[in-house]
Amino acid sequence: GVDKNPAAVELCQLSLWLVGHNSGKPLNFLDHKIRCGDSLIGVDDMQRLKKGIPDDAYKPLHSDHNKTAQYFKKENKSFKKTRQMNLFVQSNKLEDNQRQFAQKYLEIDSLQENDVKGVEEKEKRFRKLKYDPVWARDYTTCNLFTYAFFQAYQEGQPESKTVLSQNIAGLIQSGGSRNAQLEGIANAKAEEMKFFHWPLEFPDVYEKGGFDVLIGNPPWEKIKLQEKEFFATRDEQIAKAPNKAKRNKLIQQLEEQNPSLYNEYQKALNYAEASGKFIRNSERFPLTSSGDINTYSIFSELTKNRQNLSGRSGIVVPTGIATDDTNKKFFGELVEENRLVSLFDFENRKALFPNVHRSYKFCLLTTSGQSLPKGYEAQFAFFLHDVLDLLDKDRVFTLSREDFLNINPNTKTCPIFRTRQDAELTKKIYSYVPVLINEEKNQNPWGISFMRMFDMSNDSDKFRTEEELKREGFELKGNRFMNEEGEVWLPLYESKMIWHYDHRFGSYEGVESRSSTHIKHPTEREYQNPEYMIKPWYWVRNIHVNENTNIESLISFRRITNTTNERTFISTLTPKGGYGDNLFIMHTDRSFLEKGFILAHGSSIIFDFFSRQKLAGTNMNFFYVQQFPFLSPEIYDDYSFLTISNLELTYTAWDLKNYVDNVWKEADTQIREKILSKWLDNYINTDGYEWYIPYWYKTYPEIHWES
Numbered sequence: 120g121v122d123k124n125p126a127a128v129e130l131c132q133l134s135l136w137l138v139g140h141n142s143g144k145p146l147n148f149l150d151h152k153i154r155c156g157d158s159l160i161g162v163d164d165m166q167r168l169k170k171g172i173p174d175d176a177y178k179p180l181h182s183d184h185n186k187t188a189q190y191f192k193k194e195n196k197s198f199k200k201t202r203q204m205n206l207f208v209q210s211n212k213l214e215d216n217q218r219q220f221a222q223k224y225l226e227i228d229s230l231q232e233n234d235v236k237g238v239e240e241k242e243k244r245f246r247k248l249k250y251d252p253v254w255a256r257d258y259t260t261c262n263l264f265t266y267a268f269f270q271a272y273q274e275g276q277p278e279s280k281t282v283l284s285q286n287i288a289g290l291i292q293s294g295g296s297r298n299a300q301l302e303g304i305a306n307a308k309a310e311e312m313k314f315f316h317w318p319l320e321f322p323d324v325y326e327k328g329g330f331d332v333l334i335g336n337p338p339w340e341k342i343k344l345q346e347k348e349f350f351a352t353r354d355e356q357i358a359k360a361p362n363k364a365k366r367n368k369l370i371q372q373l374e375e376q377n378p379s380l381y382n383e384y385q386k387a388l389n390y391a392e393a394s395g396k397f398i399r400n401s402e403r404f405p406l407t408s409s410g411d412i413n414t415y416s417i418f419s420e421l422t423k424n425r426q427n428l429s430g431r432s433g434i435v436v437p438t439g440i441a442t443d444d445t446n447k448k449f450f451g452e453l454v455e456e457n458r459l460v461s462l463f464d465f466e467n468r469k470a471l472f473p474n475v476h477r478s479y480k481f482c483l484l485t486t487s488g489q490s491l492p493k494g495y496e497a498q499f500a501f502f503l504h505d506v507l508d509l510l511d512k513d514r515v516f517t518l519s520r521e522d523f524l525n526i527n528p529n530t531k532t533c534p535i536f537r538t539r540q541d542a543e544l545t546k547k548i549y550s551y552v553p554v555l556i557n558e559e560k561n562q563n564p565w566g567i568s569f570m571r572m573f574d575m576s577n578d579s580d581k582f583r584t585e586e587e588l589k590r591e592g593f594e595l596k597g598n599r600f601m602n603e604e605g606e607v608w609l610p611l612y613e614s615k616m617i618w619h620y621d622h623r624f625g626s627y628e629g630v631e632s633r634s635s636t637h638i639k640h641p642t643e644r645e646y647q648n649p650e651y652m653i654k655p656w657y658w659v660r661n662i663h664v665n666e667n668t669n670i671e672s673l674i675s676f677r678r679i680t681n682t683t684n685e686r687t688f689i690s691t692l693t694p695k696g697g698y699g700d701n702l703f704i705m706h707t708d709r710s711f712l713e714k715g716f717i718l719a720h721g722s723s724i725i726f727d728f729f730s731r732q733k734l735a736g737t738n739m740n741f742f743y744v745q746q747f748p749f750l751s752p753e754i755y756d757d758y759s760f761l762t763i764s765n766l767e768l769t770y771t772a773w774d775l776k777n778y779v780d781n782v783w784k785e786a787d788t789q790i791r792e793k794i795l796s797k798w799l800d801n802y803i804n805t806d807g808y809e810w811y812i813p814y815w816y817k818t819y820p821e822i823h824w825e826s
Contacts, residue, residue, distance in 0.1 A: 120153040121320075123313055128155045147232055148241040151224070156315025159417050160394060162261040163403050163424070165213040165318050168291070171199045171284030175400035176267045180392045182385065183272040191272065191281050198285045212291055216253055217318060221326035223248055228323070254319065259302050260290050261316040266305040268397040269312070271389075280304075312390075317425070329427035329488065336435040337418035341411055342398060344391035346370070353380055361633065362579035406449040413439075416446050419484065423453070426488035431460065438464045438480040438501075441533035442735030444742040451531035453486060454523045460485040461498040462533060464735075468504045478683075480735060494519070499542075501535050516542040525549050527733075527746050529558040534732050535682070545732050552748040564751055565717060566708035569741040572667050572698040573611070573659065582611060582657035582697075597774070598652040608658035611697035614677040616653055619686070619722045620768035622693045622775070626653035649772045659697035671695045672778035674705040674718055680739050688730040688739065688747075690721045694774040703741070709752070711781040715765035716755055759790045763797050 122128050132149045140146065162168065177192035179185050227244045231237045248254060267282040280301060289297040308314075318325045346366060350358040354377075360366035373381035398417060399408045407416035415436040422432040441450050441462055453459045464482045467475050475481075496517035500509060508514055516539040523531050526549045536542040556563045573581065585595070588608060593600040600608040615638055618624040623646070625638040633656055645651045676690035678701045690705070692714075698704055705721075707714055720726060726747065733743050755761070762782065770779050783791065 121156055121158045121315060123155070123157045125155050128153055145232060145235045145238050148238050148245070150242065151227060151245045154315070154320050155313065156320070157313045158315055158421060159404075159414065160312065160397055161265050161315040161317070162319075163317050163421075165217055165257070165261075167402070168213065168260060168264055168287055170402075171195070171287065172264060172267045172282070173400050173402060176396070177272075178396055178400070179272055180389055180396070182389055184274045184276075185272075187272040187274055187276050191278075191283065194278070195283045198283060198288075213257070216257055217322055217325065220248070220254060220319065220322035223251075224321075224323040256290060258316065258319055259306060260287055261319065262305040262309040262314055263287055263290070263302065265314045265316075265397065265401075266308050268401065269308060269390075269393040327427060329425050329430055330432075331427060331430050333422045333425060333430070333432040334434065335418070335422070337415050339413065339415045339437055341413055342391060342395045343411055344388050349384065349387060353383075363576035364579045406452060407446060409448075410445040413437075413445075416440060416449065419446075420449055423449070423458075423486055426486070428489045430488035431485060432488075433483065433485045435481060436484055438482045438735050440484060441482065442535065442733075443532070444530060444740055447530035447532050447742070450533065454520055454531045457490045457493075457495060457520055458487045459497040460487050460491070463499070463503060463509060464501040464535070465503045478681075499533070499536070502537050513538050513540070515539070518542070522546055528554060528560070529556070529746055530742050532742075533735075535735055536732055541732060545729065548729070548748055552750060554746045555749040556745040558745070565713075565749065567717075567745075568706045568708075569744070570667065570698075570704040570706065571700050572664075572704060573700065575699050575701070581659050581663050583608060583659075584657060585654075588658060597650075598654055600658055607661040609661055609664050609696040610653075610655040611657040611659050611699055612655065612675065612693055612702055613699045614679055614689075614701040616655070617675060617677065617691045617693060617702070618689060620691055620718075620765075621771075622691050622769075623651065623653050623772060627656045628654040630656070646771065651772065652774055655696075657697075657699075664695065664697050668695075668704070668706075670706070672775055672781075673698075674707075674714060674721075675702050676705060676721065676739065676744070677701070678703050678739050679737055680734070681737050682731045682734050687727050687734060688721060688744075690718065692718055692769045692775060692778060695777075703739070705744070710785050711778065712762055712785050713752065713755075714778075715769075715782070716752075716761050718769070719761050719765055720749060759793050762786065762790055763793055766794065767797060 120128075120131050122131065131153050135149060135153070136146045172195055174192050174196050177188050177195060179188035223244075227241055227248070230241045230244070232241060263282050263286050270282055272281075279298060282301065282305065286298060286301065290302070324330055347358050354369075354373075357366055357369045357373075360369055370381075370384065373384065395412055398404055398412055404417050404420050407420045416439075419434060419436055419440050422434055426432055440446050462482050462484050464480055465471065467477050467479045467481065470477060472479075472481070496519045498515060498517055500515045503509065503514065514537075516536060518533075523533075526534050526545065534542075534545060536545065553562065553564075555565065556567055583591075583600075585600075588600045589595075591602075593602045593606075593608060598610045612622075616622070616625040623641055625640060628639050630638055641651065641653070672695065673693055674690060675693045675698060676688065680687050680689060705717070707717055729747055730739075730743070733746065766779060766782065769775060783794075786794065
């Protein structure tokens, strides 16, 4: 067992003593089995030292001197190309040491503990091993390697105070200290940050190729410093700042107003950045170290790599390990190598984890140390609320490696099925209908691309409220702000503002607080008014929007959604404007007519069924949509029905006129006649009908008006 918290280590030992104690026998010595350390930060394989320190260990943190870091990166790279490093790589000292440590651990394990003397002798042997000069040297070498990712860089810093690959090579080759001061700093940092070097702590396990069984419930936390959480108990004003830009401004003011808190924050920020740098660049976690790193993903890769060939691992982690884009390399490799035994997904409805939200989803993930027999089908179940639900045969189903490659060819992530019937139906559909974008086969028949336009936190300096713009002399026209110089600010659309075929679903009109969860929905009279436009909370300058797109009408879809909602995939046609990060954009390089078919396809009930099978959590990310089943463009041989229906449903206000104009340009005479006929039917009993007929007659002379 390993835990970073010393109290957790003591509690684990106490629990084992209470459960496993035999009357009349002394308490077992457990220090060599239950260790204190950071499982993720340290050396996992002594062979890693032979490669030297990765060059990216010298990437500067926000507080480092860039030129100094770049200089030492160049020095490190230069040394690794030398003959001296090549000689070091050929050395077998590390392997020989590993075998010696393993043998000594086995000798310690073989000692009897029938009386107190036996326990004391075991402890004595273990302490002696920790003072062994060879063990201490390898321990220091591992600390130097790890400390290289945490060391600071200051202007004029001498090489004697900087860890480089030559320090590691020299220490192993010479057998003695080469820079006692630097080695002392690295060892002190290891104690402070609890670096944990698996081959030195469990050498007997490594000698046999890994663990037989690994079990655990690792932490579910982001490596990145969460500023709101950090300041929640330290400075309420900073924690409750309305956006990132204002929060950063308040943090900078701490340097003068509260230097001790500012220094505490900088120290925490440096540790988070350095930890992230180690995880990303130490080459320990190539499958799970992309994006915003979460510890559960890293621990999942750790358990996968620490099994021996006949071993198994079972861990409790969020279901995102099998469904999220950031974990696709990890889960994809499990699928490709056929090492997935089972995945049972639970919803926390019954508060199995009391301090976790009731809608949160987690899973029991079991993997094998080697490829399972050919044809093996892993077991799955989703939306379980209790372990007893696993006895329901309609809830448990199987998927083969081939099923994964068919349903999710890009990511090989796991689809979500509520029942065995859902699984069978989905597998059958995917055998007939291709995914929207197949990256493996380089297929994208609809010419689709995706965009996230503005980040609501990082781009908040580009946004203005109604009050701010009016103060700067801008005038509201429709739902755009303009001034006398011709500067234009466009509405910033958010997901809560749209619904199927409805770009006027929600408005901030009359809403007094940004934090309000309730926004205004148009009345029937407002919907009937083609001049009515919704009001956003923020506006963004036209030039910032043009930097992203010049298209006047876009297909957008909600990022925030849920499989338990009335509908899961929610999209519509929206006018040109800014788009927040909770409303994604779907571009197509095909015609405006065909854009309507994409919208109709994505808005269908059938499409919603398949989106529910894929989505885990509440984020409708691009990689989900890419792998939804999508009928090919060739299947549509009659454009008229979908074109007319789409126009009737979407074209409810003048701010979408640009889209309709482009559809009209592309439409042939037959489609135009059907469009006009549909519109005329709608106007027969309305005022102004007599005006529309001569207007259309003069405007569109090619139409056969006799019919």
